[in-house]
Amino acid sequence: MLSLEQKIVREGTVLEGDVLKVGSFLNQQLDVDFLMEMGNEIARIYSGDNVTKLLTVESSGIAVAVAAGAIMHLPVVFAKKNKSSNISSDVYSANVHSYTHNKDYDIVVAKDYINADDKIVIIDDFLANGKALEGLIEIVGQAGATVIGCTCAIEKGFQGGGDRLRAQGIRVESLAVIDKMSPDSIEFRK
Amino acid sequence: MLSLEQKIVREGTVLEGDVLKVGSFLNQQLDVDFLMEMGNEIARIYSGDNVTKLLTVESSGIAVAVAAGAIMHLPVVFAKKNKSSNISSDVYSANVHSYTHNKDYDIVVAKDYINADDKIVIIDDFLANGKALEGLIEIVGQAGATVIGCTCAIEKGFQGGGDRLRAQGIRVESLAVIDKMSPDSIEFRK
Numbered sequence: 001m002l003s004l005e006q007k008i009v010r011e012g013t014v015l016e017g018d019v020l021k022v023g024s025f026l027n028q029q030l031d032v033d034f035l036m037e038m039g040n041e042i043a044r045i046y047s048g049d050n051v052t053k054l055l056t057v058e059s060s061g062i063a064v065a066v067a068a069g070a071i072m073h074l075p076v077v078f079a080k081k082n083k084s085s086n087i088s089s090d091v092y093s094a095n096v097h098s099y100t101h102n103k104d105y106d107i108v109v110a111k112d113y114i115n116a117d118d119k120i121v122i123i124d125d126f127l128a129n130g131k132a133l134e135g136l137i138e139i140v141g142q143a144g145a146t147v148i149g150c151t152c153a154i155e156k157g158f159q160g161g162g163d164r165l166r167a168q169g170i171r172v173e174s175l176a177v178i179d180k181m182s183p184d185s186i187e188f189r190k
Numbered sequence: 191m192l193s194l195e196q197k198i199v200r201e202g203t204v205l206e207g208d209v210l211k212v213g214s215f216l217n218q219q220l221d222v223d224f225l226m227e228m229g230n231e232i233a234r235i236y237s238g239d240n241v242t243k244l245l246t247v248e249s250s251g252i253a254v255a256v257a258a259g260a261i262m263h264l265p266v267v268f269a270k271k272n273k274s275s276n277i278s279s280d281v282y283s284a285n286v287h288s289y290t291h292n293k294d295y296d297i298v299v300a301k302d303y304i305n306a307d308d309k310i311v312i313i314d315d316f317l318a319n320g321k322a323l324e325g326l327i328e329i330v331g332q333a334g335a336t337v338i339g340c341t342c343a344i345e346k347g348f349q350g351g352g353d354r355l356r357a358q359g360i361r362v363e364s365l366a367v368i369d370k371m372s373p374d375s376i377e378f379r380k
Contacts, residue, residue: 023300023302023303024302024303028267028268028270028299028300028303029265029266029267029302029303030252030255030256030259030265030266030267030268031265032256032259032260032263032264032265032266033260033263035256035260036260058248058249059248059249059252059268059270062220062249062252062253062256063252063256063266065220066220066222066225066252066253066256066257067256067260069220069222070222070223070225070226070257070260073222073223074222075219075220075221075222076219076220076222076253077218077219077220078218078220078249080218080249109218110213110218112213112214112219113213113214113218113219
């Protein structure tokens with residue numbers, strides 16, 4: 001998505017440790033008009049796929065998913081991050097390792113909100129090592145539902161998570177894929 | 191907002207401890223088409239107020255704020271919840287007491303995203319004791335910006351937080367105000 005690539009170049013800042021700061025439009029501040037453009041693009045990608053539901057994980061993923069849900073007229077379910085190991089029997093759950101914070105957490109979704117008939121698109125803001133997506137895919141599997149595809153706004157291609165999922169046959173269509181970045185330049189995948 | 195009151199009656203469940211469960215449309219699952227209706231109502235309430243920005247707090251508040259932002263063509267800033275007491279100098283922050291979890295946390299917003307010229311509407315999903323709103327109002331004050339008003343989707347009027355803020359002269363316009371609730375009935379403020 002060219003307009004997203006241009007926005008990343010214009011407003012993003014590359015920090016130490018492969019961190020891309022896009023707080024002005026995607027993380028702390030949300031450029032809602034631009035989110036709706038991303039929602040339009042997500043709707044275009046999955047038109048004809050009979051998607052029934054969008055799944056994301058709190059917090060920043062919610063904004064992208066709501067934008068897509070508004071265009072696609074679909075409900076959004078968001079997984080909650082749970083630090084306690086106290087998982088009840090009425091939820092689907094998966095363990096996720098965060099490289100950023102170097103710790104594990106559980107993501108949980110109440111069983112009420114995903115069922116076996118659902119055809120799901122998983123949405124998130126960032127895709128790096130792919131651990132959050134793997135957890136969400138595991139939850140969809142627990143429900144017996146189908147993953148149609150995964151779309152993240154920004155994929156850090158050089159961290160390999162997206163390509164590892166693609167190698168497993170999962171459809172991953174990120175809106176912008178960064179293959180290389182430094183404080184001076186950002187290189188996008190063609 | 192009559193359609194919201196009807197939806198609460200139809201889909202909500204009142205649990206022990208004054209908990210209203212609305213996971214089917216506002217918390218874990220988001221009925222995005224209905225969120226957009228709420229966004230329309232929020233836009234109507236503040237039409238003519240020259241609002242420049244919406245402010246909310248993660249996580250569920252983001253969905254309501256994005257819906258309003260989409261209709262009003264305004265950016266949304268969301269405060270992050272911070273469990274550490276390690277607050278840097280480049281953020282505004284406020285301490286919030288959660289009665290639900292009986293503990294304190296900090297909410298923080300990077301200084302970059304609110305400035306003194308901003309006219310802000312604060313948005314959240316629930317208003318109970320009003321502690322989260324008070325924290326957000328404090329942050330707007332730290333930035334020297336103006337609070338135009340506060341709108342929550344569902345106000346638990348019987349918990350008094352909204353009325354306490356109104357008594358301080360703050361404009362609080364919730365989309366639905368519950369004055370009394372039990373497992374058998376929910377009574378809305380007229």
